[in-house]
Amino acid sequence: MKYALLLYAKDESWANASEEERASVYAEFEAFGRLLAERDADRGGEELALSDTATTVRSSGGETVITDGPYAETAEQLGGFFLVEAADLDEALELARACPSAIVEVRPVVVHGA
Secondary structure (H helix, E strand, C coil): CCEEEEECHHHHHCCCHHHHHHHHHHHHCCCCCCHHHHCCEEEEEECCHHHHCEEEEEEEEEEEEEEECCCCCCEEEEEEEEEEEEHHHHHHHHHHHCCCCCCCEEEEECCCCC
């Protein structure tokens, strides 16, 4: 079963990080990527640009409103994701615990017509 590991962090923490701090974080994520590959769980993932680059499109009642910024105004913003293959939620949570991100939301992927 596929699960999305959604990674959240404070934009300002990353924006204010030194090159050394960023290199350390990238090294941790590279190690996590190797773990996923070793377990044949890696199905993709990407780092996202900071939330101030987001544009939100809202449609309701035939009207569309486009606004600058992320959908949700929260302290932590979506910064990236991994798509993983896991036998069940317990295994997906085990992978999430190994992820270096401070906040990881785990969500199953819906499969249609399988």
